[in-house]
Amino acid sequence: MANLIATDRVRLVAGTQVLLDDVSLGVLDGERIGVLGRNGGGKTSLLRVLEGSREVDGGRVLRPAGVSVGMLAQADVLDPDHTVRQVVLGDRAEHEWAGDPRVREILTGLLGDLEASALGGLDSLVGAKSGGELRRLALAALLVRDPDLLLLDEPTNHLDVEGVAWLAAYLAQRRPRPGSGLLCVTHDRWFLDAVATRTWEVTDGQVHSYDGGYAAYVLARAERARVAAVTEERRSNLLRKELAWLQRGAPARTSKPRFRIDAAEALIAGEPPPRDTVELVRFATTRLGKDVFDLVDATVRLGDRVLLDDVTWRIGPGDRFGIVGVNGAGKSTLLRALMGQIPLESGTLKTGKTVRIAALSQDLRELEEVAGRTVIDAITEVRSFTILGGKEISASQLATRLGFTGGRQQSRVADLSGGERRRLQFLRLLMDEPNVLLLDEPTNDLDIDTLTSMEDVLDGWAGTLLVVSHDRYLLERMTDRQVALLGDGALRDLPGGVEQYLQLRGELLARSQTPSRAGGARGAVPGVARTGATAAGSAGGGSAAGGAPAGPSAAETREARKTIARVEKALARLEEREARMHEQMVASATDAGAMMRLTTELDELHAEREALELEWLEAADLVG
Missing domain, CATH: 3.40.50.300 (P-loop containing nucleotide triphosphate hydrolases)
Known part of the structure; x- marks a missing residue:
């Protein structure tokens, strides 16, 4: 398969941080790649390098002639004076786009509610649209244009569950064509599993590649962590033996054992710096009564x-x-x-x-009043000390454990990235x-x-x-x-x-x-309660209107109960099979052939489980 785009020893630096360090990679014809990584780790920068909107500090980007590239950015910047028709369809004549099934499917899937709304449909102005509607417009315009290589930066932001499901089905099943590819930065793990055939992890200036979507990535990452743990254990054992030997008195520190001192220092020098990990801790909660x-x-x-x-x-x-x-x-x-x-x-x-009550809003408005303060001041405003694990720790210690290390604690809240502000917002809520x-x-x-x-x-x-x-x-x-x-x-x-x-x-x-x-x-949909219920199962008021079909007979109810019992036993067996398959996948993480076979078998098992769950729901509706 031919490369749609490739990088050769690309290096990218932002201030003092190396985002990409001699990275060589490529997107092959037909590949759908999900991109993962920590906030600020270089995911969006990688997409911009491939798009051509950001210059590299070293290496080169190889773009074959004739391959078109289109990118969906996180911020949807559309001309507010343009109409939906102008943004999405451009200069296409109505008979041209209306006669194209692909374009009609995109309009129906992403803009169907807009066309039927009171905003004026395709002739309404962009400036009157909400954030979610702008996202759909930008996405629809890019999909209608249909470039060979799609670069999507958080495409599911502002989409509802239905929109995410439609987009996943379109990208995975209906868009793929010869000479096309997809690169998608996303935090939506379900979407990643539904769309991606390969996963890239951007971390510490490198890009690690894994076959499959999020589930396969987690298994492979777990195996990599296991191998690293075994290697570290062996290295630690060597260190302990060397240091114990070095401390056996003055004769051990003479020039004679210098080769052993050098060996110990070489081992210590190979120790990587501790990762700036995000660690959320467990906070005490005020006791709840019986009513919420x-x-x-x-x-x-x-x-x-x-x-x-x-x-x-x-x-x-x-x-x-x-x-x-x-x-x-x-x-x-x-x-x-x-x-x-x-x-x-x-x-x-x-x-x-x-x-x-503590509420986490969508727009981070809780941080507006502390935007001019430092991270540490924003935390101490809520609480200066808290008890964790039976010990009192300071706000500074807690901030360090949450990834705000060193000078980052003195950064202004307004200067934090979106992910860092979200993390700080969540921490402040829990500390209360x-x-x-x-x-x-x-x-x-x-x-x-x-x-x-x-x-x-x-x-x-x-x-x-x-x-x-x-x-x-x-x-x-x-x-x-x-x-x-x-x-x-x-x-x-x-x-x-x-x-x-x-x-x-x-x-x-x-x-x-x-x-x-x-x-x-x-x-109201027959068989589904109009209102919710508590976890204990007490139903709320309201019911479907008259005209609903008559209830099941006693014989039908008995048969439905038997079906429920049979299906539950079958589902329990499937869960055991799935657990065994996951263990096999971990053991075969480095065997591409075995992973492909196991992934296929797991997909078949999931299909069988979905069919059983549907059968259970139908029987449960009869039983009531």
């Missing part, structure tokens, strides 16, 4: 729109809910209503007496020791290492957690249940998770396109 939030028959109106319509949702101590929904459906509004920041038009909200956390799109600007650290600290956190996110991996990792806002004012429980949400969205869209459709009030 009771939202009963609540209606919230924003202008002429009803975002929540007669919703009942009871949230108890220790509950962990993920909230999904289309952009503008009211996810952030729901969190603000629970905090009492938005008044209810009707209904009641009861908040427990012991509740201490809340027992209820509301996280609104917490993945914005965070690299995967920081995300996994955040997930790790919340694993051991004893409070109540509500997360709004389009990141499917994070939702499944951090929460026990998911609920959905579908834009019709209702809040639905999702026993089947995000997959069930996407299925419901498809059904609602299909019904909206069928004038004679029958169904529940305001688009």
Whole structure:
């Protein structure tokens, strides 16, 4: 396969930091590469070097003649006076783009809601669009242009779950053509697994390559860490023996054993500096009582729109809910209503007496008041000392453990990168020791290492957690249940998770396109509760309207119970098989042939599990 683009011993420096150090790599025809790495590690710079918008400090970039390159930047800079038609379709005549199935699919997948909105569709001005709509416009314009090499920098930012699922399917299944390739910087691990055939990790000026998506990358990285640990253990044993020998008295320090002293110093000289790791620690929480939030028959109106319509949702101590929904459906509004920041038009909200709420917003507005202060001052403003592991540590020590080392503690908050500000924001919230956390799109600007650290600290956190996110991996990792806002004012429980949400969205869209459709009030979907429930299973109020089909017979219910028992046993066996396969993948991390075979088998196992889960959901709907 031919290279679409390549680098030869490229070196790139930013200030005193070496971002790329003699890096040679290439993107082959047909490859879809996901790029991972820490914030500030050089991922975006690598894309700009390949695009040609950033000059290198050494080496060269090889661009074959005739290969077109297009890049989606993190910031969507579009002319506010242009229309959607001008931005996305350019000078194409209507018969030209309307007769192209590929262009129509992109418009429907990314801009379908815009075309049907009150903003004027394709003839509306760009300046009136929200951040999420601008992201879709920029993405649609690039996909319509269809360059040979696509460079995407955080393409899932501002997209909802549905948009992420469509983009993944398009890039992985429908866009690939001879002479095309994809390079994508992303922190969305589900998206990476769905799209990438190869993963690059940018770290310490180098780019390490792994076959497969995120799951294969984690396995390979774990194997690399295991090999490094074995090597370090052997080296440490040598060091201990050498140092013990050197300390056996004065004769051992004469000129005679000089060769041994040199050997010990050589071992010590090979010790790399400690990594500036991000370590999130476990904080104490105020004890929760038996009540957290009771939202009963609540209606919230924003202008002429009803975002929540007669919703009942009871949230108890220790509950962990993920909230999904289309952009503008009211996810952030729901969190603000629970905090009492938005008044209810009707209904009641009861908040427990012991509740201490901390909220992580999307726009980092909590840091505006400390923008002119240093990192250490922003932390000590909340708390100067805290107790961790039974010991009192200072804010400076804690900042060091969180990656703000040395002079970085004296940096102004306004000068921090987006990821560093996000990390500082999260730390300040946790240091205040809340027992209820509301996280609104917490993945914005965070690299995967920081995300996994955040997930790790919340694993051991004893409070109540509500997360709004389009990141499917994070939702499944951090929460026990998911609920959905579908834009019709209702809040639905999702026993089947995000997959069930996407299925419901498809059904609602299909019904909206069928004038004679029958169904529940305001688009209620049969078999799915109109409102959420607590982790204990107590249901909220509201129900589907009349006209729903009659309930199952006693015989059908008995058969459904048998199906549930059979499927649960089969799923347990599949989990055991999957665990064994993961162990085999770790053992075969350096064997490309074995990894390919095991990956294929794992995909087949996942397909079998999805079919069983669908069968379980259908049976569970009958049982009720």
